[in-house]
Amino acid sequence: MHTKTKQDKSVNSRRSFLKNSGGVALLIGGAGILPQIVSCKNESEIINAVNENGVSAWVQLTKEGLITIFSPATEMGQGSMTALPIIFAEEMDADWDKVSVEFAPQDADLYGRDLKWKGRSMMTFGSTGVMSYYSILRQAGAQARYILLSSAAKRWDVDIKNLTTGPSKIIHKESNREMSYGEVVSFLEIPSNIPTIPDDQLKDPKDFRLIGSVTPRTDIPYKVNGTAQFAMDLKLPDMLYGSINRGRLHGAKPTLKNEGKIKEMPGVVGVYDIGYGIGIVTESVTEGFMARHFLEIDWSKSDASGFNSADAFDTYDKVLEDGKSGKEMHNEGDVKLARESAANTYVFDYKNDYIYHGQQEPLNAVARVAEDGASAEVWIGTQNGVDTAADIAGALGISVASVTVHQQYLGGGFGRRTLSDYGVEAALLAKEVAPRPVKLIWTREDDLQYGMYRPASLQRMEAFTDEDGNLTGFTHDVVGDGVRLIADGSDINGYKIPNHKVVMHIVPHGIRVKHWRAVGHGTNKFAIECMMDEIAAEQNTDPVEFRKKILEPKPLATLEKVATMANWGKSLPSGRARGVAFLERSRTFSSGICEISLDRSSGKIRVHHFWSAHDAGVVIQPDSVVAQMEGGIVMGLSSIFNEQITIVNGEAQQSNYNDYPIIRMHDLPETIETEILKTTTPPAGIGESSTPLVACAVANAFFAMTGKRLRHMPFTPARVLEALAS
Amino acid sequence: MAKYTININDENQEVEASEKTHLLWIVREQLGLMGTKYSCGIGACGACTVHIDGKSTRSCITPITAVIDGQKITTIEGLSSDSSHPVQKAWVEAQVPQCGYCQSGQIMHAAGLLNQNPSPSKEEIVKYMSANLCRCGTYMRIAKAVEMAAGTDS
Numbered sequence A: 001m002h003t004k005t006k007q008d009k010s011v012n013s014r015r016s017f018l019k020n021s022g023g024v025a026l027l028i029g030g031a032g033i034l035p036q037i038v039s040c041k042n043e044s045e046i047i048n049a050v051n052e053n054g055v056s057a058w059v060q061l062t063k064e065g066l067i068t069i070f071s072p073a074t075e076m077g078q079g080s081m082t083a084l085p086i087i088f089a090e091e092m093d094a095d096w097d098k099v100s101v102e103f104a105p106q107d108a109d110l111y112g113r114d115l116k117w118k119g120r121s122m123m124t125f126g127s128t129g130v131m132s133y134y135s136i137l138r139q140a141g142a143q144a145r146y147i148l149l150s151s152a153a154k155r156w157d158v159d160i161k162n163l164t165t166g167p168s169k170i171i172h173k174e175s176n177r178e179m180s181y182g183e184v185v186s187f188l189e190i191p192s193n194i195p196t197i198p199d200d201q202l203k204d205p206k207d208f209r210l211i212g213s214v215t216p217r218t219d220i221p222y223k224v225n226g227t228a229q230f231a232m233d234l235k236l237p238d239m240l241y242g243s244i245n246r247g248r249l250h251g252a253k254p255t256l257k258n259e260g261k262i263k264e265m266p267g268v269v270g271v272y273d274i275g276y277g278i279g280i281v282t283e284s285v286t287e288g289f290m291a292r293h294f295l296e297i298d299w300s301k302s303d304a305s306g307f308n309s310a311d312a313f314d315t316y317d318k319v320l321e322d323g324k325s326g327k328e329m330h331n332e333g334d335v336k337l338a339r340e341s342a343a344n345t346y347v348f349d350y351k352n353d354y355i356y357h358g359q360q361e362p363l364n365a366v367a368r369v370a371e372d373g374a375s376a377e378v379w380i381g382t383q384n385g386v387d388t389a390a391d392i393a394g395a396l397g398i399s400v401a402s403v404t405v406h407q408q409y410l411g412g413g414f415g416r417r418t419l420s421d422y423g424v425e426a427a428l429l430a431k432e433v434a435p436r437p438v439k440l441i442w443t444r445e446d447d448l449q450y451g452m453y454r455p456a457s458l459q460r461m462e463a464f465t466d467e468d469g470n471l472t473g474f475t476h477d478v479v480g481d482g483v484r485l486i487a488d489g490s491d492i493n494g495y496k497i498p499n500h501k502v503v504m505h506i507v508p509h510g511i512r513v514k515h516w517r518a519v520g521h522g523t524n525k526f527a528i529e530c531m532m533d534e535i536a537a538e539q540n541t542d543p544v545e546f547r548k549k550i551l552e553p554k555p556l557a558t559l560e561k562v563a564t565m566a567n568w569g570k571s572l573p574s575g576r577a578r579g580v581a582f583l584e585r586s587r588t589f590s591s592g593i594c595e596i597s598l599d600r601s602s603g604k605i606r607v608h609h610f611w612s613a614h615d616a617g618v619v620i621q622p623d624s625v626v627a628q629m630e631g632g633i634v635m636g637l638s639s640i641f642n643e644q645i646t647i648v649n650g651e652a653q654q655s656n657y658n659d660y661p662i663i664r665m666h667d668l669p670e671t672i673e674t675e676i677l678k679t680t681t682p683p684a685g686i687g688e689s690s691t692p693l694v695a696c697a698v699a700n701a702f703f704a705m706t707g708k709r710l711r712h713m714p715f716t717p718a719r720v721l722e723a724l725a726s
Numbered sequence B: 001m002a003k004y005t006i007n008i009n010d011e012n013q014e015v016e017a018s019e020k021t022h023l024l025w026i027v028r029e030q031l032g033l034m035g036t037k038y039s040c041g042i043g044a045c046g047a048c049t050v051h052i053d054g055k056s057t058r059s060c061i062t063p064i065t066a067v068i069d070g071q072k073i074t075t076i077e078g079l080s081s082d083s084s085h086p087v088q089k090a091w092v093e094a095q096v097p098q099c100g101y102c103q104s105g106q107i108m109h110a111a112g113l114l115n116q117n118p119s120p121s122k123e124e125i126v127k128y129m130s131a132n133l134c135r136c137g138t139y140m141r142i143a144k145a146v147e148m149a150a151g152t153d154s
Helices: A006-018 A043-053 A080-092 A129-156 A181-187 A259-263 A285-293 A309-321 A335-340 A385-396 A421-432 A444-449 A521-538 A543-548 A553-566 A622-641 A693-706 A717-725 B023-030 B086-093 B103-116 B122-129 B139-150
Strands: A024-028 A036-039 A056-061 A067-071 A099-103 A113-115 A119-121 A163-166 A169-172 A177-180 A240-245 A254-256 A268-273 A278-282 A297-299 A327-332 A344-352 A364-369 A376-380 A403-407 A438-441 A457-465 A471-480 A499-506 A577-585 A588-599 A604-615 A671-676 B002-008 B011-017 B049-052 B055-058 B072-074
Touching: A056 A080, A056 A129, A056 A181, A067 A080, A080 A099, A080 A129, A113 A129, A129 A163, A129 A169, A129 A177, A129 A181, A169 A181, A177 A181, A240 A285, A240 A421, A254 A268, A259 A268, A268 A421, A278 A285, A278 A421, A285 B023, A309 A457, A309 A471, A309 A499, A335 A457, A335 A471, A335 A499, A344 A521, A364 A421, A376 A385, A376 A421, A385 A403, A385 A421, A421 A438, A457 A521, A471 A521, A521 A543, A521 A577, A521 A693, A543 A553, A543 A577, A553 A577, A553 A588, A553 A604, A553 A671, A577 A693, A588 A693, A604 A622, A604 A693, A604 A717, A622 A671, A622 A693, A622 B139, A693 A717, B011 B023, B049 B103, B055 B103, B086 B103, B086 B139, B103 B122, B103 B139, B122 B139
Parallel strands: A067 A099, A240 A438, A376 A403, A471 A499, A604 A671, B002 B072
Antiparallel strands: A024 A036, A024 A056, A056 A067, A113 A119, A163 A169, A169 A177, A240 A278, A254 A297, A268 A278, A327 A499, A344 A457, A364 A376, A364 A438, A457 A471, A577 A588, A588 A604, B002 B011, B049 B055, B049 B072
């Protein structure tokens, strides 16, 4: 958390958008803070209101009835920029046709929500957008409506209790009067007391007009004509271009041997050592790329020197064989007792290699530092603008209040863009050439080779069943790199398994690792769900029936739903087989079934159909969720068949999409069918839910077809052939 | 550095660049047509797709010198002035884009396909569109939208 800098920062950010408005902003406390209404023409009044009350402005309204809602989350394809404003608009009772949406300023005090592990934050991560803002935005929307109602009540001299609203209008039934929200603007008054609207006075979900409807996404019109602005698309006057050679060995330090020669090259403005790389600033993109080819750099050794990913699993195995103690992540019941009293004990290993985010917009940012070095502006697509501002301030040695982050659309995030490194780099280069702005572009090769990978890991499962074959418990040892990344998703929410223990063993390799869509769920659910399948097979039990016995009712409904969708149990054409998986991610329960075929000569698995069913509670945007689930399954397929980062002597051996071949349309299933269960529990997070279903469902289908197990992701043709021959 | 005249979106434009410069960077950073994207730089992903004389082409590996003889270059900005090209309309109808970064390239590639083959079969669509990557995995909707644009959807 950075220091609170309400005074300057909130005023600056607020001033920038209030100036554009011809109407009023309704400044409403996200958590019931005193609201204020301020005419946009009176700037000093706005500044006072903001400074005194710490209020946040979620919406602007003009006399014409145009409504602008400020969305606090990043938009990287997950649809938050539609879903979050819809929640607000629902309670405000806004006419959605009059609504436009803008990114909220990067100010966690005003637009953040409290995270247990972090404090107040605007970070977009872990499928938490809708889940964490649902009640905040409902309350704020309801308060906006209250402000409008109270002004109308005063104008008409009627009791506010007798007023109702329709889409963007206030209705007084007794006198048969109506007025539009826009009409209220000219006589809006600050109510003396704005209550927190109690839950029972929020809309009854059965009256929702917007939540749960199929509403076209607000960003899509700009994404079909090239006008959606990514940071990469900024073009500022006098802008220069930055490019950085960070080497291929993570953590190595550069010594530039030919600075003089590089400085003489066409278009080169400057060459700068940033500690872990050599940055070049040039007049054009092409000149920067050209100059990089001629850099002569000696690289130091680093913690990654000598590391080969092919050897990692021997190391991991040794960690477990040596019985080294790890960090206990979960421990429910008594696994020792379960082991001692077990009728049967099973031990299974699963592994995964490193994979890369591969978001389609390579990392980039545009930065401008003032000539006196005392302030900076950064245009960036980030999952975490607030910390980006703080980190840039730290790097430049200026106050956080002097850094303005302009959020842009993200060309994919998938977990990579919660860090500020690329924003800081742009700022450091811009400082050198201030006040000229610099657009820093990572090449695809930079993005991949200096990437941050989902860590390789080994999962060792030891499972216990009683005499009736019931799964009484299991232990789960996970070994790999990455602090807590590898243990994420090792919980078993949704299952009734009395004894469960997870121990994490960290083995650092000096390789940069990071959250990747669904984080550890991709690897840990693979292990857990394959384990379930193996035990079911040992017992000659249908894998769906096996899970039904140990699932809680709510998650069970997703399994039953997907089994119905897929017509599980029906006889299949020859050469086809099916596999099933269940998991919980960010409180969403998900079940999936796939149908595969196999080319036994090439080792190529083809997925023909994928069905999934999810319970995410109240869903704001059903079609957008279906799109997320479809895309997530495609990304999952890509990751389990095509994607693999191999490290030799600390260096990634892949470089671009040619040797890191993300899945293409010709490898897609014929159908992907998704059902979202209609339930009334508060929204859960769902954006990442389908991706981790894929590995387990496919591996289990492969077993159903061949009687062999795929235990190591990715399931390359070579590994498939090896499994077949085993 | 040399001066060239290129025809882009039906206008002649004077540009200045070294002969090694690829069309992508001229289009984006000199002419400010930012709809055409950089993503791989090696012609592997298709985010930079433009049309040259109506044919789908990867601008990130097309040298500027290959388009200075009056070839007509079309970018996403020139596909239509109001998002009214059938492919663009179908993209909205099918709610295709997620992050959107690859979608200009996808749309230009799909429009290029329909230029050559106004009624492609599903197999032809899949084969042709497999040239372009989408990390968000919007392929199911891309395929559907191309069929909608071609009027071959059922």
